[in-house]
Amino acid sequence: MKEFYLKRAEENLPELIHERVTPDVGALLLQKGESAVIDLGNHYVGYFSFRMNWVEKYVDAPIRLRIRFCEEERELCDDYSTYHGTLNASWLQEEVIHVDFPEELRMPRRYAARFIKITVELSNRPFELTDFCFDAVTSGDVSALPQLKIADPELARIDAVAVNTLKNCMQRVFEDGPKRDRRLWLGDLRLEALTNYVTFGNNALLRRCLYLFAAATDAETGFIVSHIFDYPQVVNGRWILEDYSIFFAAALCDYFAATGDRETFSELYGAAKSQLDIVHLTLREDGTVEARGKCDVFIDWCAGDLKKNAALNGVYLYTLEKFADTLRSLGHPDAEIYEERLGKGRAAARSAFYSEEKNAVVSARDGYQHSVHATVWMILGGVIEGESAAAALEAAIAAPDSLKPGTPYMHHYVLEALMKLGRKERAREYLKDFWGAMVARGADTFYEAFVKDDPDFSPYGDRRINSLCHAWSCTPAYFIRKYFID
Numbered sequence: 001m002k003e004f005y006l007k008r009a010e011e012n013l014p015e016l017i018h019e020r021v022t023p024d025v026g027a028l029l030l031q032k033g034e035s036a037v038i039d040l041g042n043h044y045v046g047y048f049s050f051r052m053n054w055v056e057k058y059v060d061a062p063i064r065l066r067i068r069f070c071e072e073e074r075e076l077c078d079d080y081s082t083y084h085g086t087l088n089a090s091w092l093q094e095e096v097i098h099v100d101f102p103e104e105l106r107m108p109r110r111y112a113a114r115f116i117k118i119t120v121e122l123s124n125r126p127f128e129l130t131d132f133c134f135d136a137v138t139s140g141d142v143s144a145l146p147q148l149k150i151a152d153p154e155l156a157r158i159d160a161v162a163v164n165t166l167k168n169c170m171q172r173v174f175e176d177g178p179k180r181d182r183r184l185w186l187g188d189l190r191l192e193a194l195t196n197y198v199t200f201g202n203n204a205l206l207r208r209c210l211y212l213f214a215a216a217t218d219a220e221t222g223f224i225v226s227h228i229f230d231y232p233q234v235v236n237g238r239w240i241l242e243d244y245s246i247f248f249a250a251a252l253c254d255y256f257a258a259t260g261d262r263e264t265f266s267e268l269y270g271a272a273k274s275q276l277d278i279v280h281l282t283l284r285e286d287g288t289v290e291a292r293g294k295c296d297v298f299i300d301w302c303a304g305d306l307k308k309n310a311a312l313n314g315v316y317l318y319t320l321e322k323f324a325d326t327l328r329s330l331g332h333p334d335a336e337i338y339e340e341r342l343g344k345g346r347a348a349a350r351s352a353f354y355s356e357e358k359n360a361v362v363s364a365r366d367g368y369q370h371s372v373h374a375t376v377w378m379i380l381g382g383v384i385e386g387e388s389a390a391a392a393l394e395a396a397i398a399a400p401d402s403l404k405p406g407t408p409y410m411h412h413y414v415l416e417a418l419m420k421l422g423r424k425e426r427a428r429e430y431l432k433d434f435w436g437a438m439v440a441r442g443a444d445t446f447y448e449a450f451v452k453d454d455p456d457f458s459p460y461g462d463r464r465i466n467s468l469c470h471a472w473s474c475t476p477a478y479f480i481r482k483y484f485i486d
C-alpha cells in the first residue's frame with residue numbers, strides 16, 4: 001500500500017513556475033566596510049544571483065561578502081551573533097562568500113526574502129556588483145487565481161497578503177514556511193488546502209500531499225506522522241501529534257467536498273478511517289480522548305502552559321462530524337457507526353469539560369485552566385452551541401487571565417467557531433483586527449506566530465528564528481472569498 005501511495009504522490013509532483021525578479025538597482029560600486037540593501041519589492045522564494053566585476057586591473061585578495069536574506073525590514077539590522085533561540089541558528093538566512101575573480105555568482109540555497117543585504121567584510125580594492133536577479137519559484141499559478149471582487153480595501157489588502165503567503169509556500173509540497181522548516185506538516189496542510197480551493201486550485205499538489213501522508217504511518221501506533229520531508233527522498237518525521245493525525249480525515253473530507261473526486265477519496269478512505277478508529281479504540285472509560293504513549297498534541301504555540309485535553313476532544317469530534325457527514329452524503333454504510341460515536345463523544349466531552357454553572361470550558365482534566373483554545377474546540381466539536389457558547393467564547397477572549405492564541409493557525413479556528421455560531425460580523429471584525437495588524441506593520445506575507453501586543457513573541461525563545469511567511473496564516477483568503485465577498 002505504501003508503495004502505491006508514494007507512486008500516486010509522485011504522479012502529482014508539480015512543475016515549478018519561475019519568475020525572474022530583477023530589482024531596480026543598477027551597478028553598485030562597493031568597498032570594504034560598505035553595505036547595500038536590495039529591495040525586491042515583495043516577498044519571494046527562490047534563488048539569488050549577481051555578477052562581480054573588477055574596476056581596477058585586479059583586486060589583490062579575495063573579496064569577502066556577507067549576504068543576508070530578510071523577510072522583513074527590521075531583520076536588516078539584527079545582530080545574529082546574539083541569537084539564543086531553541087531551534088538551530090543555521091535557519092537564519094545568511095551566507096559568507098569569498099570571490100576571487102569577476103564572475104556570475106549564484107547563492108547556494110533557496111531563500112525567502114523581500115530584502116537582501118550585502119556587506120563587504122574584506123576587500124583591498126573597490127569592485128562592482130551588478131545584474132542582480134531573483135529567480136522566484138512557486139507551484140501556485142497566479143494566472144489561475146479567480147479575481148476578487150470586494151469593495152472593502154482593507155479586506156482586499158489582507159486577501160492579497162494571504163494569497164502571497166500561500167503562493168510562496170507552494171513548492172514541491174505545501175510547505176509550512178519557506179524560510180524555516182520547509183516541510184510538509186499535516187495541521188498546516190489542512191488550512192493551506194482550504195485556501196487553495198478558493199484561490200490557486202492546485203488540487204494535484206494537494207493530492208500529492210495527502211498521498212504522502214497516507215504513506216507515512218507510524219508502525220507502533222498506526223497514526224500518521226505529523227510531518228514529512230519529501231526531498232531528496234521521502235522521509236517521515238518522527239513526531240506524532242494526535243490532533244494532526246486526526247486532521248488527515250478532516251483534510252480528506254474537505255478535499256472531497258471541494259473536488260467531488262471519488263477516486264481519490266476511496267483510495268485514501270482506509271487511511272483516514274484508521275486514524276479515527278485508533279482514537280476510538282483508545283478512548284478512556286468515560287468516553288473521552290486522551291493522548292497517550294508517544295503521542296503529543298499540538299493545538300497552538302502560545303504563551304503559558306496550555307492544557308489540551310478539551311481541545312483534543314474537540315478536534316476529534318469536529319473531524320468525526322465531517323467524516324460522518326461525508327459518508328452519509330455518499331450513502332456509505334459506515335456513516336451510522338461514526339454518527340453514533342459522535343453523539344456519545346459529545347455527551348462524554350460535555351460532562352468532562354464543560355461547567356454549566358460557570359458557562360465555561362474549565363475542567364479538572366485541564367487543571368481548571370481557562371483558554372480560548374478549549375472553548376473554541378468545544379464549539380467546533382459541537383459540544384456547546386448557541387447563545388451560551390457565544391457568550392463563553394467572548395468571555396474566554398476577554399478574560400485577562402485566560403490563555404490566548406499565539407499563532408494565526410489557532411486564530412483560524414477562532415474565526416471558524418465564530419462563523420459556526422453565526423457571528424459573521426464579529427468574525428469579519430476579528431479577522432481585520434488580527435491579520436490587519438500584521439498588514440499595518442508592513443507584512444508582505446503573514447507570520448507563523450503573532451501577538452499584537454508583543455511583536456517579539458516567539459515559540460522558540462527568539463523572534464529572529466520565526467518564519468514570517470507561514471502557510472497556516474493564509475486563511476483570511478479562505479474566509480474572505482467564501483463569506484465576505486459583496
Ligand code: RAM
Pocket residue numbers: 176177181185186187188298448472
Ligand atoms: C512548527 C511549525 C509548523 C507546525 C509545527 C507544529 O515547527 O510552525 O508549522 O506545524 O511547529
